[in-house]
Amino acid sequence: MSALSQALWVLLLGSLLGLELIGKVPPTLHTPLMSGANAISGITVLASLTLIAQANGQVPLLLLGSLSLGFALFNVVGGFLVTDRMLAMFSRKKTRSGGAG
Amino acid sequence: MAGLDLLPAVIDLVAVLLLALGIKGLSKVSTARSANGLAxxxxxxxxxxxxxxxxxxxxxxxWIAIGTAAGGLLGLVTAQRVPMTAMPETVALFNGxxxxxxxxxxxxxxxxxxxxxxxxxxxxxxVISVFVGAITFSGSIVAMGKLQGWIDTPGWTQSSLRHGVNISLAVACLAGSITLPGAMxxxxxxxxxxxxxxxxIGVTLPIGGADMPVVISLLNSYSGVAAAAAGFVVGSQLLIVAGAMVGAAGLILTQVMCTGMNRSLVSVLFGGALGGAAPVGGGGDEAGYTRITSCSAEECALALEAAERVVFVPGYGLAVAQAQHALRELSKLLEAHGVEVTYAIHPVAGRMPGHMNVLLAEADVPYEQLLEMDTINPEFPRTDVVIVLGANDVVNPDAKSDSSSPLFGMPVLEVDQARQVFVVKRSLGAGYAGIKNALFELPQTAMVFGDAKAVLNGLLSELRSMGVGKKVAA
Structure with missing residues (x-):
């Protein structure tokens, strides 16, 4: 039970941290922030990898884990890159030629 | 041995710290990009x-290599290919x-x-991971389909039948959850x-396209919850922390969007599409208007040429017409002519809060010219010309003065204070709220009918033929 109560504490403190961290954000950044937070939620990759590691050669588990890893990584890689693309536009030094897209 | 055991724990702690710093950094323009890299x-x-x-x-x-290659490559390609205007549906897809x-x-x-x-x-x-994960997936895909225009809102979802259907489904979920431990x-x-x-699907389908950003934000929060639940399933505290942080962030953002649209989360989720439910006088057609003045691009160009201060109000229609680059060309031309140009950004302009800023930044509009509602509203009385581009409800003066209006109380851009207002719009059709806009009938307002991009290009050529800003290259 101590592992559970520890996990619940982690859940509680993580939630409070999340509320505090993004308390005040300029509206300009809401879309990039949503996209960035969304990329972070792809941290489920850790669960996918754990599943694969514990599969012990069971092919259905490996398959599920790999599929799940693919979905999660799609979220992570796509999410971070697309956020970076948006934020790159806010930097003023950007040259005109790079703008098409 | 102790050192080796400690190493993964230290890595996890550093990762959590960097994630927190990343989310914090994402809330400031100057640090956002590096913060994203940090995360x-x-x-x-x-x-x-x-x-x-x-x-x-x-x-x-x-198997790790297969999953990584497939997901990573698809993510890479999608992130590079997708146009900026399609950002909300892309986030929905990733989220799902x-x-x-x-x-x-x-x-x-x-x-x-x-x-x-x-x-x-x-x-x-x-149970939580399956329940929340499945809702996040199917809800996000429906949200994406609606934003892309692939999925319409079926008629039955606007009747109270949908509540019956969704309650039955919820009961089925509950029954499955309770009996699950007996037969895993x-x-x-x-x-x-x-x-x-x-x-x-049942919860997302009835929601109108204009409320979809709120839904995506909420689903984003859900995906955090799903990740945290998965953390409990495999016993990873790092996963729990990160999931909880994202869940909390999504909730805050959802609240911000609801406030900006003067909608409560409950009415978004259970009220159905706003336009479908509200009794609309003229059925959203032109019959409701009596004192409309329309004008040509030429007249509009003449007013612009004579103006000293011009404010553009970009909205959803601008994003749909992909007209942000044409708008930037027009404002450069006017600036070269000595006109002071700014942009008034309503908190929910575009399809998500901040989406309009992204679109205009893509077109190289300087960040300082984008003014938020509270900054620009006192400036309207000394503004010569306001051009409203595909925005409707966010400039409706009824929101301030008519307590019977469904919009009453919503913060709006007070463009009716300006000397002259041009509204660029495809037709007199109602906005998503399905109500008349009193702005259109004001004496200082003229309608310029047409697609935003076509009208802006028309204005550009009119101004050029008048010899405005000759030195500026196209």
Whole structure:
């Protein structure tokens, strides 16, 4: 039970941290922030990898884990890159030629 | 040995720290980009920490490589190809896939119990992970389809029938959840998967396209919850922290969007599409208007040429017409002519808060010219010309003066204070709120009918033929 109560504490403190961290954000950044937070939620990759590691050669588990890893990584890689693309536009030094897209 | 045991824990702690710093940095314009990189680095660290902790067979590495290659490449290509105007539906797609990942992990653990028979905590976590993951996935895909225009709002979803359907589905989910611990890999699991997925569709389908950003933001929060639940399933505290942080962030953002649109979360989720439910006088057609003045691009160009201060109010229509580059050309031309140009950004302009800023930044509009509502509203009385581009409800003066209006109380851009207002619009059709806009009938307002991009290009050529800003290259 101590592992559970520890996990619940982690859940509680993580939630409070999340509320505090993004308390005040300029509206300009809401879309990039949503996209960035969304990329972070792809941290489920850790669960996918754990599943694969514990599969012990069971092919259905490996398959599920790999599929799940693919979905999660799609979220992570796509999410971070697309956020970076948006934020790159806010930097003023950007040259005109790079703008098409 | 102690040092080796400690290493993964230290990596995890550093990863959490970097994630927190990343989210914090994302809330400031100057640090946002590096913060995003920091969060990505944290993610890489977390994966690294896990990989050195877990002994992996060659077979496991092979499956990891397959998943990584498929997901990573698809993500890479999607992120580079997708146009900026399609950002909300892209976030929805990514988000749905995150939910699907949590769902699959929970399914794997439930079906094959790789870490031994699941205890009560794991069973509850599996139920939450499946339920939230499935809703996140199917809801996000429906949201994406609606934003892309692939899916319409079916008529039955606007009647109270939908509540009956959704309640039945929720009861089915509950039944599946309660009977699940008795038969981990049996029918209850599949009942839960199917009913949750259908519930995600049933809840999202009735919601109008204009409220979809709120839904995406909420689903984004759900995917955090799903990740945290998956963290309980596989016993990863890092996953729990990160999921909880994202869940909280999504909730805050959802609240911000609701405030900006003067909608409560409850009415978004259970009220159905606003336009469909409200009794609209003229059925959203032109019959409701009596004192409309329309004018040509030429007249509009003459007013612009004579103005000293011009404010553009970009909205949803601008994004749809992809006219942000044409708008930037026009304002450069006017600036070269000595006109002071600014942009008034309503908190929910575009399709998501901040979306309009992204679109205009893409067209190289200087950041300082984008003024938020509270800054620009006192400036309207000394503004010569306001050009409203595809915005409607956010400039409706009834929101301030008419307490019977459904918009009453919503913060709006007070463009009716300006000397002259041009509204560029395709037709007199109602905005998503399905109500008349009193601005259109004011004496200082003239309508310029047409697609935003076509009108802006028309203005450009009119101004050029007048000899305005000759030196500026196209």
């Amino acid at each position: 990505a680095l944290a993610m890489g660290l977390a994966v690294l920490g896990l990989l050195i902790q877990q002994p992996l067979s060659a077979q496991a590495w092979l 896939c995150g939910g699907m990942a949590s769902l699959l992990v929970a399914l794997g653990v439930a079906l094959y119990s790789p870490g031994g028979a699941p205890g009560l905590v794991e069973q509850i976590s599996i 890999a049996g029918a209850p699991l599949w009942v839960l998967v199917v009913a949750s997925s259908l519930l995600g």
